[in-house]
Amino acid sequence: MRYWLLKSEPGVFGIDDLAAAPRKTEHWDGVRNYQARNFMRDDMRKGDRAFFYHSNCAQPGIAGIVEIVRESYPDRTAFDPESEHYDPRSAPDTPRWFMVDVKLVRRLKRVIPLAELKAHDALRDMPLVRRGNRLSVMPVTAMQWDTICSME
DNA sequence: GCCAACGTTGGC
DNA sequence: GCCAACGTTGGC
Numbered sequence: 001m002r003y004w005l006l007k008s009e010p011g012v013f014g015i016d017d018l019a020a021a022p023r024k025t026e027h028w029d030g031v032r033n034y035q036a037r038n039f040m041r042d043d044m045r046k047g048d049r050a051f052f053y054h055s056n057c058a059q060p061g062i063a064g065i066v067e068i069v070r071e072s073y074p075d076r077t078a079f080d081p082e083s084e085h086y087d088p089r090s091a092p093d094t095p096r097w098f099m100v101d102v103k104l105v106r107r108l109k110r111v112i113p114l115a116e117l118k119a120h121d122a123l124r125d126m127p128l129v130r131r132g133n134r135l136s137v138m139p140v141t142a143m144q145w146d147t148i149c150s151m152e
Numbered sequence: 153g154c155c156a157a158c159g160t161t162g163g164c
Numbered sequence: 165g166c167c168a169a170c171g172t173t174g175g176c
Binding site for chain 3: 156158159161163
């Protein structure tokens with residue numbers, strides 16, 4: 001099993017939204033970055049776990065843990081001209097963008113703030129805490145995972 | 153709201 | 165294939 005971190009803006013889709021979804025499960029759509037897509041499409045497996053990270057908000061940080069419950073399949077929002085994630089270069093027979101389904105495992109007891117993650121020596125190699133990083137789907141090592149869980 | 157950092161686009 | 169211009173991300 002691998003570990004991941006998924007970023008989302010809580011104003012768009014936050015952990016409260018996932019908690020309120022049927023079976024606490026939702027598709028993770030809208031990824032439009034190739035590196036992030038490749039991680040999701042090629043390396044994510046059912047049963048993997050991921051941190052749910054809140055970005056671009058008042059309290060950026062890790063809010064919860066989710067499980068990958070469906071492996072990658074075409075992101076249908078790319079086919080929909082009405083969607084803000086529409087991409088005319090992606091077609092159903094030659095999909096360019098993919099999504100997975102995630103299920104909420106649990107919220108953390110508190111949102112672990114980005115500032116604390118940045119301050120922790122064991123986490124300095126995480127893309128998340130590196131300057132200018134914009135990757136929205138990234139792998140997390142077992143050691144980083146355990147470190148973060150211990151900060152809860 | 154600002155702006156640095158980054159990825160993508162498109163002319164050449 | 166280069167690289168300047170542009171749009172987006174996301175912390176602060």
